[in-house]
Amino acid sequence: MSIGLSVDYVVHVAHAFEHEEGTPEQRIKAALHGATHACIGWSVLKGGGSTFLGVVALAGADSEIFRTFFKMLFSTVLLGLLAGLVLFPACVIFVGKWITPKLLEKTPAGVAQADAVAKPAAAAEPPALQAQLERY
Numbered sequence: 001m002s003i004g005l006s007v008d009y010v011v012h013v014a015h016a017f018e019h020e021e022g023t024p025e026q027r028i029k030a031a032l033h034g035a036t037h038a039c040i041g042w043s044v045l046k047g048g049g050s051t052f053l054g055v056v057a058l059a060g061a062d063s064e065i066f067r068t069f070f071k072m073l074f075s076t077v078l079l080g081l082l083a084g085l086v087l088f089p090a091c092v093i094f095v096g097k098w099i100t101p102k103l104l105e106k107t108p109a110g111v112a113q114a115d116a117v118a119k120p121a122a123a124a125e126p127p128a129l130q131a132q133l134e135r136y
Helices: 002-018 024-033 040-060 064-098 113-118 127-135
Strands: none
Touching (some): 002 040, 024 064
16 A cells, blocks of 8 residues: 555656656656646645545544554655655656657657647547537
């Protein structure tokens, strides 16, 4: 359970970093602060906060096992947030130049995914649905 919680925060930031463009510094800043797509930094912080709020009642329990479980979860969330929001962004600035943005990767047909994403959504709709949309 601890491994899952700790990795979760880093994976969310890594996924957002992977889908941004620019230099590694620009990409991690955009991933954390939401310059273009999503503000994953606040979402990760809120996730850690809600997990803490969910287990804070265990801190005042009479049973030693519940207090120990609270200490374990609290330290896991705190260290996971530290790894996801501080350590990973610092490390990815140095190795980020080798991580290709997903928008720039080539598909098997050789077409950039950014071009495929830029196509209008109406082209993928069935003709009957297009006709109904055109009436309105």
